[in-house]
Amino acid sequence: MQSPPIERLVWDLDWNLLRTFIVIAEAKSITRAAERLNLKQPSVSNALRRLEDRVGRRLLERDASRFELTDAGRLLYEQGIEVFGTISQLPSLLRSVSDDVVGHVTIAVASHVISPLFDQALAQFHAEYPRSSVTILAAASSEVAKQVKERRASFGISLVSQRDPELDYEMVYREFFGFFCGPSHRLYGRSGLTLDDLQGESSVSFQTDHIFDALRPVALLRSEAKLDANIVGVSSSLEEVRRLIIVGLGIGPLPLHVARRDIADGVLWRLPPYDAPPAIDIFLLVNAHKALNRAEKALLSGLQTLIAETPLKDRIYGG
Template identity: 35%
Template sequence: MKSRQNFCLELDWNLLKIFYGIVGANGVSSAANVLWRKQSTLSLALQRLEKQLGKTLCHRGPAGFELTDEGRILYECVSEVYAKFDRIPDNLDNASRDLRGRLRLCTISNFIDAKFDKLLVAYSTLCPLVELQIKVAPWETISRAVLRNEIDVGITAVHTKYKELRYEFLTREVHLVYCGKRHHLFGTSVGSVEALSDEPLILTGADEPDTLAHYRLRHGLGKRIAASTPNLEEAKRLAVLGLGICLLPERMAAVDVKKGTLHPLTPKSLGTGCDIYAISNKHAPKRLVTEIFMEEVGRRLKRTEQILPDEKAETS
């Protein structure tokens, strides 16, 4: 047998897996069918293992397959290892439940998404002792804050993807042009966005992602600025008051549309939108609170490309 020093490092663990499968199938011939391997390949692997250990592990012949004393000892050891490996997922789950600390999360303002809400609930269930520290910031500052390790996870629209950051798609946020009940266009729908170019616009300033700025400028919106604010909630309030038209997230405006205080002037076919991502820093010091959150995002929220026809034209 090899020297006990560095034994684990030098041992070929794949040979142990094959040995475990052969014993479980009670022979090389049966194991070939179970493991989808050639019988000759399994026999060779068994011989290599015996050579590495310097022991005969089994006898094969007309009487059948039978383990030697050394083979039985090895099988018991390998079985214990398999049992411990099987417990790894449960142990990791229990570790997350005992995890303590703080997850620093920064999100764009008024981000409304049912899937994201479920994600927060799922994370809180997985890590009930972790404190969620959530703050709101303009979209363009969030990526830089993640790069500087000022926050652990950012929820934001993305203009430029940095190689240092990890991106997990969350959802597509659809934006439409809205007006309040006092506006002269309330209750109508336009056939083109350009038809609204002369209407006074409520501008969201620093909280306006690039995709929305490109959409607005391409269609001539904002020739006249009625008001500007970096706060989406304030922009919506001004639109409700009838001061002008405003580009707002569809989910954010839904309650006011239902109440009859806001009305979408553009149908979805003329709307625009931006992709929202969860982002983290690949090179930040490893923190389990962050890793578990991002893994939960990747597991629950698989990206589905849903580019609106208008967006296809915009990016072409």
């Protein structure tokens, strides 16, 4: 494959071809990429060939049992994501060019982020800039970090297992997790229980409940309690984990401050440990390389100001 003059690549590269290649790389399939793009498979295959001709490199190795990017393909995908992140900001940036703050803010949030501080920031933002709009994307913590890194989200709020050097982190609040069961569970309503009483019980949990993931303290506690190693229900959504607990699939972890109302309503029962429950810190994730519109700057600044002005003891929930 003869390479065109490298200096011409920037001017000759077709954005639609690059966008198609990004979808192919993420879908790991020409067929699935065609479905996502609402195109016919030959059109997607042809776009890949045209892009390879344009850059003068093979970008993909695939056969019946293998689908992987070449070194050139990985490089182009990584840079393509950067380009996509920049271009995707243009409509929001252009809309915000006026005397009023009328931009849009996209926040990626882990599903169990329930914080009066965050709620206050949103309320103040809307009161001050009523013509601006907000989208909140609930996702697993790893996806939150990805959205922020790729500049698809204005900022993120989530648990953190490993810090990405390209992102900035600031602790928003600390929450404590407890184990709970629903009304149909055999331990519901029983007091004076110990961890030994949980041994062998079936459990449900979050997708991040692993020794090497964001809910490591909860995973260690599950192991200490000798709950059945086979988790029978999993979700990245707090509401769905709550549902699995209430309907009786098994014991599950929830933030104490979130479960308080359900305990009062009689739909959840707290189980051991009652002392020294595992603590989880929730962070604000920011990509300093993302160009923010005025609405994004205003909401982010408002949240950061509230964090700075609120003592840590008032940002600890359920302890």
